[in-house]
Amino acid sequence: MEEMAASAREDGARGQKQGRRGCKHYDRGCLLKAPCCDKLYTCRLCHDNNEDHQLDRFKVKEVQCINCEKIQHAQQTCEECSTLFGEYYCSICHLFDKDKKQYHCENCGICRIGPKEDFFHCLKCNLCLAMNLQGKHKCIENVSRQNCPICLEDIHTSRVVAHVLPCGHLLHRTCYEEMLKEGYRCPLCMHSALDMTRYWRQLDDEVAQTPMPSEYQNMTVDAYVFVDF
Numbered sequence: 001m002e003e004m005a006a007s008a009r010e011d012g013a014r015g016q017k018q019g020r021r022g023c024k025h026y027d028r029g030c031l032l033k034a035p036c037c038d039k040l041y042t043c044r045l046c047h048d049n050n051e052d053h054q055l056d057r058f059k060v061k062e063v064q065c066i067n068c069e070k071i072q073h074a075q076q077t078c079e080e081c082s083t084l085f086g087e088y089y090c091s092i093c094h095l096f097d098k099d100k101k102q103y104h105c106e107n108c109g110i111c112r113i114g115p116k117e118d119f120f121h122c123l124k125c126n127l128c129l130a131m132n133l134q135g136k137h138k139c140i141e142n143v144s145r146q147n148c149p150i151c152l153e154d155i156h157t158s159r160v161v162a163h164v165l166p167c168g169h170l171l172h173r174t175c176y177e178e179m180l181k182e183g184y185r186c187p188l189c190m191h192s193a194l195d196m197t198r199y200w201r202q203l204d205d206e207v208a209q210t211p212m213p214s215e216y217q218n219m220t221v222d223a224y225v226f227v228d229f
């Protein structure tokens with residue numbers, strides 16, 4: 001009888017290795033060594049989806065290169081094979097990703113999607129807002145530290161884009177869209193939530209979680225806050 005060639009082709013394995021850089025959340029050339037369980041994950045979100053606890057991004061100390069597999073302290077480039085771990089790297093959040101004009105806001109304590117020049121940090125709202133809102137918005141103290149009034153989950157560090165209502169209250173964009181099916185008032189203060197609806201219809205297809213196409217940026221930038229986590 002005939003045996004199938006035992007020398008399994010390596011094409012598959014190689015192809016897999018080449019094609020794989022990062023996860024569905026981030027483009028990065030390294031894995032994070034989770035400070036909590038010592039397991040290797042591409043990102044905090046991948047970790048949190050698989051474990052029963054959350055990874056504290058600020059505590060990450062080591063990463064593993066996906067190319068040479070060397071474990072080393074967190075840095076932008078592999079010290080062994082020079083693989084670039086991330087076009088963007090924040091040494092505070094240990095965020096590695098392709099360049100989306102991120103910046104680290106010290107007051108927010110996290111990285112946000114910029115460009116930085118387009119945003120200012122309002123100390124009263126305690127949040128980075130679009131430049132054109134400077135002096136022209138209703139400050140609500142620590143507004144982003146309040147949970148979303150719809151889903152009651154965190155807004156400040158959520159990856160879901162936050163939507164600023166005309167009254168100044170915040171909710172997740174996805175929750176805002178759900179809310180519009182039910183009614184048009186801010187659930188916190190009952191003010192009309194409608195001012196921007198006209199734009200929404202237009203932009204629904206265009207705006208993703210990632211930076212919006214530049215041609216729409218001016219039209220929408222005052223309605224969103226981006227978090228890059």
Ligand SMILES: [Zn+2]
Nearest residue numbers: 034036037051
């Ligand atoms: Zn863990």
Ligand SMILES: [Zn+2]
Nearest residue numbers: 023025043046
């Ligand atoms: Zn991930």
Ligand SMILES: [Zn+2]
Nearest residue numbers: 065068078081
């Ligand atoms: Zn390496």
Ligand SMILES: [Zn+2]
Nearest residue numbers: 090093104111
């Ligand atoms: Zn950061």
Ligand SMILES: [Zn+2]
Nearest residue numbers: 105108121128
């Ligand atoms: Zn900020």
Ligand SMILES: [Zn+2]
Nearest residue numbers: 122124125139
């Ligand atoms: Zn403010």
Ligand SMILES: [Zn+2]
Nearest residue numbers: 148151172175
């Ligand atoms: Zn929500």
Ligand SMILES: [Zn+2]
Nearest residue numbers: 167169186189
């Ligand atoms: Zn409100």
